[in-house]
Amino acid sequence: MKSTEPLLQVRDLRVDVGERNVLASVSLAVPPGTVHVLMGANGSGKSTLGLALAGHPRYRVASGEARFDGQDLLALTPEARARAGLFLSFQAPPDIPGVKNALFARTALNAVRESRGEAPLDAFDFLSSARTAAADLGLPEAMLNRPVNDGFSGGERKRNELLQLALLRPRLAILDEIDSGMDVDGVRAVVSLVQKLRGQGMAFLVVSHYLQMIESLEPDAVHRLDQGRIGETGGMDLARQIARTGYARSPQAAEA
Ligand SMILES: Nc1ncnc2c1ncn2[C@@H]1O[C@H](COP(=O)(O)OP(=O)(O)OP(=O)(O)O)[C@@H](O)[C@H]1O
Ligand SMILES: [Mg+2]
Numbered sequence: 001m002k003s004t005e006p007l008l009q010v011r012d013l014r015v016d017v018g019e020r021n022v023l024a025s026v027s028l029a030v031p032p033g034t035v036h037v038l039m040g041a042n043g044s045g046k047s048t049l050g051l052a053l054a055g056h057p058r059y060r061v062a063s064g065e066a067r068f069d070g071q072d073l074l075a076l077t078p079e080a081r082a083r084a085g086l087f088l089s090f091q092a093p094p095d096i097p098g099v100k101n102a103l104f105a106r107t108a109l110n111a112v113r114e115s116r117g118e119a120p121l122d123a124f125d126f127l128s129s130a131r132t133a134a135a136d137l138g139l140p141e142a143m144l145n146r147p148v149n150d151g152f153s154g155g156e157r158k159r160n161e162l163l164q165l166a167l168l169r170p171r172l173a174i175l176d177e178i179d180s181g182m183d184v185d186g187v188r189a190v191v192s193l194v195q196k197l198r199g200q201g202m203a204f205l206v207v208s209h210y211l212q213m214i215e216s217l218e219p220d221a222v223h224r225l226d227q228g229r230i231g232e233t234g235g236m237d238l239a240r241q242i243a244r245t246g247y248a249r250s251p252q253a254a255e256a
Contacts, residue, residue: 007032007203008053008073008172013064014228015045015052022048024228025064028205030172035194035204035217039239040225041247046207047091049225050174054088055081069171082108083115085171089161089178091207096148101160102130104148109167133166137189154181162193172203179213191216211243 006029015023022045030036040046052059053066055078066073068084076084096104102123110120121129127144134141139159149157158178165173175194179187194204194217208214214222215236222239224232226247232238 005032006030006067007069008205009065009067010053011065011067013049013052013066014062015048016060016062017048017058021062022059022228023052026225026228026230028223028230030203030205031220032171032203033198033201034220035198035206037214037217037219037222037239038205038207038225039209039214039222039242044225044247045228046225047176050088050176050205050207053081053174054078054086079111082170083112085112087165087168087170087173089158089165089173089175091176091180093149093157093161095150095152097150099148100144101146101148102127102144105130105144105164105167108164112168112170130163130167133163137162137166137193138185139163155183155186158182159186159189162190165197166193169197170202172205173197174205174207176207177209178206179208179210187213187216211239214239 008028008030010026010028013023013026014021026049028036038046038049048059052061053073055076061074068081068086071084073081073086106121106123106126109126113120130144131141134144137159139156143152143156143160149160152160158181161178178190182190191213194206198204206217206219219236222234222236223230224238224242
């Protein structure tokens with residue numbers, strides 16, 4: 001039986017970026033072992049929600065609350081959120097010139113392991129698990145030795161985000177358009193990794209515009225972000241309806 005106690009519980013979250021209010025009042029609950037999909041028109045605030053939950057300083061929470069496993073998520077620093085088991089894959093993963101990919105991932109992993117009370121991995125042990133994870137994701141091993149995302153193609157950057165996910169094993173992963181720019185094998189790798197980790201109790205909030213991947217994920221819920229709120233929640237039927245009719249709301253929905 002799946003636990004119904006949410007791992008992430010967001011209530012009436014209001015988020016401002018610069019002078020602008022982007023999210024007016026977002027409420028959402030994601031239980032462990034479930035996949036929730038977040039859809040919404042370009043500019044509706046999907047990335048804003050992920051970045052605000054991860055603690056990006058430009059995305060200011062003006063009101064509302066977010067609880068993670070019963071803790072006040074918003075009171076934590078971004079690194080404490082990551083240690084608690086929150087992971088965000090970026091829509092546009094940045095480069096970090098001068099920082100070797102393997103060292104970056106190992107440092108992040110050891111910080112997370114420390115907070116779980118696990119011993120740190122030395123370079124040798126880390127490399128062996130990183131190589132296996134990279135091979136599973138179709139990421140050439142040489143990418144481990146290059147600076148983070150430096151000169152990586154669009155799809156390689158996305159695979160590198162997945163590599164971090166596979167190694168860090170967070171409790172909740174927010175995947176922001178992980179499928180955009182990925183080839184068919186990349187999308188298949190996303191689906192199989194998500195399904196495997198979901199089976200182990202990990203929760204997912206997946207932002208995507210593409211019906212085919214959403215179908216393969218067999219989501220537990222699909223949410224539509226509209227005008228700063230979760231306008232509608234449903235299942236695959238909602239995703240299919242959006243794919244068919246676009247984000248323009250039907251007159252009945254607009255009146256409701
Ligand atoms: N740093 C910023 N400075 C100014 N405006 C921003 C900033 N970040 C986001 N915004 C604005 O907030 C709104 C929501 O942006 P966001 O990136 O969250 O949308 P999105 O739903 O992820 O869209 P997409 O589907 O195109 O990725 C947009 O109008 C965007 O221009
Ligand atoms: Mg976005």
